[in-house]
Amino acid sequence: MGALHAGHLSLIRLAAQENDQVFVSIYVNPTQFGLNEDLDSYPKTWEKDITMLEELNGELKGRINTVFAPTTKTMYPTLPPDSSIPGTGSFLTITPLANLLEGKTRPVFFRGVATVCMKLFNICTPERVYFGQKDVQQTVIIKRMVKDFHLNTQVRVVGTEREEDGLAMSSRNVYLGSRRRKVGTLLYLALRAAEIAYTTGGKRTREEILAQAWELTKYISREQDLLSEHERVGFEVDYLSLADPETLEEVQSVDEGVGAVLSGAIKMLPLEGVRPTEELGLGGDKGAVRLIDNIILRPVER
Ligand SMILES: Nc1ncnc2c1ncn2[C@@H]1O[C@H](COP(=O)(O)OP(=O)(O)OP(=O)(O)O)[C@@H](O)[C@H]1O
Ligand SMILES: CC(C)(CO)[C@@H](O)C(=O)[O-]
Ligand code: BAL
Incomplete structure (x- = not known):
């Protein structure tokens, strides 16, 4: 586009x-x-x-x-x-x-x-x-x-091209402005935490894998809550998904021969306590910015 x-x-x-x-x-x-x-x-x-x-x-x-x-x-x-x-x-x-x-x-x-x-x-x-x-x-x-x-x-x-800090490149990133941009990596970090649970942690159930991603989003949310209204960023998780690669139906556990798609979407909310000098990005922080990302859990060769 x-x-x-x-x-x-x-x-x-x-x-x-x-x-x-x-x-x-x-x-x-x-x-x-x-x-x-x-x-x-x-x-x-x-x-x-x-x-x-x-x-x-x-x-x-x-x-x-x-x-x-x-x-x-x-x-x-x-x-x-x-x-x-x-x-x-x-x-x-x-x-x-x-x-x-x-x-x-x-x-x-x-x-x-x-x-x-x-x-x-x-x-x-x-x-x-x-x-x-x-x-x-x-x-x-x-x-x-x-x-x-x-x-x-x-x-x-x-494959997905990323910024140095891991944020997936997207034309819509220009809406973020500098404050929300810094926290914009949170979805990728959450998906990575879930991926690591699968690849090196040996976890296979939906609950065990997605828990890692949810934990990370909660941790970042608590961190943001401690900041002043001029510094913090609010966000909502739209979904975190663990799905079959072909049907995209949610799975209860990952079949190693099939793999799965870990994906998610978050909404970065409009800012509070905006100072006149703050860099707001395209659109001037009028609305929420929705970001998506995903990681493929590849099938394990047997
Ligand atoms: N970071 C990326 N790495 C690899 N391919 C990408 C990346 N971002 C977009 N594409 C691909 O480029 C093609 C055109 O996408 P599009 O023009 O919608 O760009 P976009 O950056 O994804 O924009 P939007 O912010 O609207 O999602 C699509 O196939 C899309 O998946
Ligand atoms: C596939 C596509 C070109 C259709 O407009 C668009 O969704 C995109 O750029 O990803
Ligand atoms: N990259 C897909 C186009 C869209 O989000 O509208």
Whole structure:
């Protein structure tokens, strides 16, 4: 969706390694934003995106063949895009996957994603498509769509690029501002604690694994509570999940031969006690900022 960062570039780099020609799409797709979401404020940095792509194209010896930045009239030629829950128009729904996890909070999100991806795939007929693991549910849904609709493309998933402190790169991080940015790593730290319980702690049940993640969020919350209103950051955990990698249904224990997806979402709340000089990030701290992240618990080779 543009506002490019190193995570996006890693998808393009892998695509250029595996293919002679790379087609990059930049399109902020309205139908995947709910009516109450941030479509209007979503960061748009077109000039900078093009400069980044030109530089990258030099490094990739000109393999970026096309940057496709369509208008909404091109993508939705018949009816104007509708983001309401009934949604009038031509849509693809991939259920029950689209109703789980992110879909609970964002009920039209995956309908919009599957629909726009089908359009993009039909326009460009790619041999391979590249998606980031940061949006793990999206990758599972696109794989299901490709399988169920017999699309002739291979879905490639690229690992999550992170900032030095572990925060998953995301175009929406610019909404955080400096105070919330410092605490923004908490979801990753919580997922890592749960991962360690599985990989080195030998834990296999849902309760044992997720307890580690919950403990860490509670610890950070207590730490924040001790700070003054000018320093503290409030957050709410939307969900922490331990799910089957293909169905994304919650599991009670991890089958080592199958592995699992550990994922979560948190809402960083608007600040209290804002001082006039405080750096607030895009949007000026008007709303909560929702962050997602995940770690794959890989199957153990037997
Ligand atoms: N940190 C990352 N590492 C690897 N891939 C990423 C990362 N962030 C996004 N991507 C991938 O880039 C593609 C385009 O994503 P998108 O434009 O929505 O960026 P985003 O940074 O995830 O934005 P948002 O903040 O809206 O989630 C998706 O396949 C997404 O999974
Ligand atoms: C898959 C996608 C391009 C659909 O607009 C979007 O959800 C994204 O960028 O992750
Ligand atoms: N990275 C997925 C796009 C979205 O959150 O809207």
